[in-house]
Amino acid sequence: MDADLLLTWMSEVGSGDVRDLRQRVAWAARARDRSPKRYESGRWLRDISALGHAEIDWQRGNWTIAPAVAPLLPAAGGTAVLAGSRRVGLLDRLEKSIAVQVQRPKDGHGEPLPAPATVFLQGDNFGQLRDSLKEAGVQYVGCAARSIARGLLRITLGDPAAPPARDDAAEHISANAEDVRFCAGLPKGDGLCRISVNGRPSYRYRLNGSWYHTDHATGILLDRAARGISVMRFRAERVSDDEEIGTVFIDQGAPLPPLQARALVLCSGLPPQFGNLARTAVYRNVPEDIARLVAESIRQPMSVFA
Template identity: 55%
Template structure:
């Protein structure tokens, strides 16, 4: 799929309806002899959000392009990655002023490709900022650290009524790969999936109380309540005051948008996925960012060798 073409169209359009965008993504994928399922176009849009290209209001059903910004990658010798709106001709303009390297996003074969990432460099940060400003691009600094510093602790939503007696319900099963299975909960707590106007909606049961939640928050809350740890970090090198390494998130556990963005903006690449173990792999992640992300979702960071 030509994701660069889709990003260009989105940048020119600016904003729109999520359902319409996903239909366009599916059409473009079919032109490349792919036949994406609906969940794949949703996952592609979440990847675009983690890459800081687009902001998404899933409840309101709207998307909007983020402003063009160059984000400094941690421990990468002053390299920045271009995120947000990418109007036609922008990369060529940048090439006249800065050192530009274009690298395809390293997505697995089972995921729709995201756009080529554009990495920018110059001798000094001040010269880099001046060149970016000439092209109308903001300098975002150490965005991964800034986002991680401001993450709010994971919480459930507002109190809710239990599912209607006759309504079809699925519940999250935690043994092995995370998946929803038909049937109501057999315990006093857990995450349920129901359908509201044809769309999945999520409720969390805690004893006799029920709460609204969203998919990622509900899954992570259930993992924490059951003492299941899914964050592992492997040390690779030291840079200044920080340790750098690779973060593994096991069992395909989803992350909220800001947590995913903090990790992705450490490398400028979406996570790789271990298909057998269903593990998300985030590279060039500093220990401090990994710790902050893990704590924000009630997880403990487990070092591995």
């Protein structure tokens, strides 16, 4: 799938309907003889959001391209990454004044929907980098990963909600600690419930007998926290400027909310990798303090191992 062309189209159009975008993603994948499943197109949209290219409003069913910015990657020798809008001619303008390295994701078997290429940027110094970015219409935003992480609020339930109607085809999360799996029916006690509203999944959470609105990621993470199930681990790999840098592992069944995912992704500029054997999402080049801020915001203890 030509994900770069699709990102360029999104940048030129500016905004649109999520359902239409998913159809375009699926069509682009089929044009490359791939047959994506529905959850894979959803994963692609979440990657686009985490990379900082677009904002996805799942509740309202629309998307908006983000402004072109250049976040600085932590512990990466002054390297920035291009995020947001990538209109026609932008890379050509950048290459005239700064070093541009384009890294394309592997497009092998099992990856039907690769993310757009990552564009790394370097200048002779920060001043020259900022000036060149500004001239090209890109805003330098410093270490966005750390700024986002420091501003994260702890996840919480939304407004009070009515309980699912009797004729709703409700599902709840299984009590199986090894996997997140939805089963038919309402939960016996407190917990997350999924129903369909106007053809879209809608999530409710029962707590102490009362129902509340929530979203997919928040509901699952609150459910895991309530059951005492840890979904996040950190492996320290090197030290840079007296801080531990390493890899974060998140159980695949527990997707991160958009800002938490973005804080981790903008540490490397790369979308998460997925380990099918261990069934984890893998985020690289993450400073330990950013990992801990993310863990606290999703109400998770963070296991640290070497």
